[in-house]
Amino acid sequence: MAHIAFFILPAAGHVNPTLSVARELVARGHRVSYALSENYGERVLATGAEFLPYPMDQDEFLDTMVPQQDSASYTDQQEFLNMMKWMLAMTQQTLPSFEAHFGTPENRPDVFVCDPSSFWSGHILAAKWGVPVIRSTPTYVANEHWSLHPPVDTAEEQQEDPETGELFGVVAGLLAEHGVEKGIGEFADDVHSGPALVYLPRAFQYAGDTFGEEVNFVGPCTSANSFHGDWEAPRTGRPLALISLGTLYNKQPSFFRACVDAFADLDWDVVIAHAGGVAEGELGEVPDHIRVHRFVPQGAVLEHATLMINHGGTSTVLQAVSEGVPVISVPQMAELHATATRVEQLGVGAKILRKDVSPELIRETVLAVAGDEGVRAAVARLRGEIESAGGPVAAADAIEGLLAPVPAGA
Structure with a gap:
């Protein structure tokens, strides 16, 4: 030993x-x-x-x-x-x-x-x-x-x-x-x-x-790690989006509010995990199909997700792809910009710059990525690379x- x-x-x-x-x-x-x-x-x-x-x-x-x-x-x-x-x-x-x-x-x-x-x-x-x-x-x-x-x-x-x-x-x-x-x-x-x-x-x-x-x-070696209890998937049959900015760049209530507005009229289920970046009531009125949490067991949610919006964290992006989930990255600093750019280059999702965030752009990008067969194929290819690593x-x-x-x- x-x-x-x-x-x-x-x-x-x-x-x-x-x-x-x-x-x-x-x-x-x-x-x-x-x-x-x-x-x-x-x-x-x-x-x-x-x-x-x-x-x-x-x-x-x-x-x-x-x-x-x-x-x-x-x-x-x-x-x-x-x-x-x-x-x-x-x-x-x-x-x-x-x-x-x-x-x-x-x-x-x-x-x-x-x-x-x-x-x-x-x-x-x-x-x-x-x-x-x-x-x-x-x-x-x-x-x-x-x-x-x-x-x-x-x-x-x-x-x-x-x-x-x-x-x-x-x-x-x-x-x-x-x-x-x-x-x-x-x-x-x-x-x-x-x-x-x-x-x-x-x-x-x-x-x-x-x-x-x-x-x-x-x-990535994160899939077996869970620290935030259990989570039950909605049984609606609708597509599901997971939204998170991780734990270091999460104090952005305006971003989360833009996401709420983007999905307000979409026939999707949405899980927002803000990691303490949003105070009680700070998002205002939130529709029933959008659930706001401090933390969720990320791996469990990704098993059911159609798409993830995140901050460009490398581990998070690859965890999503390893579950077959495309990513929209909103990068916050240099390393995260590199990952968001890599997401674009490899075709496994899209990038939105923080200065460009709006409900309209989020909604447009979500629908484009979720409906793109080329993105799904690219995710499958990279998922295979992850499995063989x-x-x-x-x-x-x-x-x-x-x-x-x-x-x-x-």
Whole structure:
């Protein structure tokens, strides 16, 4: 039995795809641990994994780590710097307790599963102890052929800015303190390279055929995860639309109201899941065929859905397609724009820019997508790619591939 430790960014879109992988590893007899913020304990423990919690200011996390730019690329250097500062502060906060826990012989991991978007505690401990790392990436990976980010200045160029130089100096000191004999540039390259679990099929990744075999495109791994009770499908025989903006970009009552107006006179059933983004009564009068919920078990609803409208979250889009459901994406930031564009390129749905949202455009797009046989065929093709990617089984195989071979006769 091996010990696999997960260090994941404390956001639902990053955590949820890993849970099915953890469940698969536990079923194979491995010990699995999560170092994660306190609010994810119930989800982690349900997989059979162990849970090492840490406190985190959720409001500060949302303010700092959730990009707010409504654009198709990352361009805000100050926003990037703020994210780096938060990651450094969280690394400094968590590293001592993580080292104390995982540093004992009985708790030393055999493999670290580290989210490149998370802070650096797991990477530092893996480098310090010579333990292999595999990246856990819920969205696109980058290489010399494609990247969502603009070219990054060299470390020397960045350090010409006093604030950035000071930050890099602290990171360099932290690496040296823990015996990691790497410069900042080399350490950063390690965080974003090497073996990877990518929760997309290769066909959905931009320039997917340019990535080597160590990048494992295992497809979405969210279908077995449900945290929001039961849901009963309406028995009307009408088409069903599911509408959600996820949990990070959901405070948009005007968007949800536009959806209500779009479907008000359509012979559809509608499920709106706003994740707390709408206050009681804020949507005004809602017709009976439109049901408004805080949360729903998304997978259960998608089993009956005709179409989904969402924010362009990669995991959500692929979960919908894996159930044969086309998607209309309304992207909110750069990564979500990339996914909405990919939805269009592959023909599995449509994109509506936030600035263009109106009841009329939503209604028109819904009817066009739902009635398009080409969209249904494209969804079926991508669904096949998702099924062949392997999911949690393929992810667990990739992790086991990093384990040291057991000596003969042991």
